[in-house]
Amino acid sequence: MEVVLAPWAAYNLLGVAMHEWAGRNVDLSLLDGHRASAVSDSLAAMPTWERRFAFLDDALLRWGAVGPVCSARVVWAWQEICRTSGAVPIGHLAARTGWSWRQFEHRFREQIGVTAKTAARIMRLRTALTMLEVGRSLPGTAEACGFSDQSHLTREIRAMTGHTGPQLAAARGRSWVGAPAPDRVSGQVSSLLV
Template identity: 50%
Template sequence: MEYRGYRLSLAEPRRRLEIPDGAVTLVLGFENELRTTDLTTGTSEDRTSLIAPLRTGPTLGEHSGHLHGMEVILEPWAAYTLFGDTMHERPERILCPSEVAGRRVELLTEALACLPHWEQRFRLLDTMLGQWWEQGRPCSPRVLWAWRELRRTGGSVPIGRLAERTGWGWRQFDVRFRLQIGLAPKAVARIMRLQRALRLLGEGDTAAQTALSCGFSDQAHMSREIRRMTGFPPSRLLRARMPSQADALSQDRIHGRVTSFRWPE
């Protein structure tokens, strides 16, 4: 779990492509709205606060250039402990926090916004998330192990082997994993492969080397999958990264993962 505060006052509106990153994001907005558009369905929503679950498709995020709030990044098993399985009943949909947590997120956001200093806000957030954690239901150790294996292997571990190692039958494994993580194991494996492929391409590996390393059948298969999950071919995504490596890394909301791109022109 990690979080940050932000106060943006930019000269112009901002548009960013948000791609599948394997995390659940809770945005606690103090003022101004963020528009999110599901690029798979074309559905747009304007919200000050939101919960973005695991997803396998791209999202366009837009705002006026002025945003103020806090962002909490959660592993999906931690989101399950904090919010239960309600958010997983509507997979891949960005939700209003009240849909999964009642008014408690709204009340917390109001309390955070009233505090004058970031140090006080982080202290209150620590306290409240700690309380919610203690009151929540822990993720199954077997589900957590399977999630970590998918992360560790970049999605390359056979799903059948994971199910076998948990001691559950295939169907029971799939149901429990979906309930506590939010997507099927195969969908999570796709996200992990995407993340690994984009990291390797960004580090300068050739497309052929990357496809082989990530377990795609060939370069064309990798390109199709990247386009399906991000909306753009790999070449356009890489061009959308900022010129310097430091700036490119600063686009990402989660250390060690590729999360965001300037909107590819």
């Protein structure tokens, strides 16, 4: 089973500063030891998927009830970044929370895993890659996503993925337009097979 969580929900469930684990694949047992092993063992022993899902829902609700509460201001800022596909000015978000810039960045990074600016960059890039995969032109995508021009978008693709656009498309097993890649979130470029 794979559970995809919003970063703030992972902070609440696991009780760890998310920036300490950002950019890494971490076995859940390293973060939560005995709880993770107990849930994994219980799930494996259950005879039906219906019972597994119900058990997992219950376990996650119990973990969330005792985990650290993510700040409502951080959750709001995350949702604004998602809603605008990263196009919201970060200074505006910080000001709306009522925190200083430094306090906003510290709390966002602790509870989300990256700074708000990095989260916005990721969202803009994800939106651009999704547009490219459904056949939007490079110049049109760059304009729609707020990049200054297609060269800016091309540089951002390389900076954030380590690949040029064509290399990224090939690594995903397709040209920009083609059969869907196995993404974890439907309708969003989120996976790369290497």
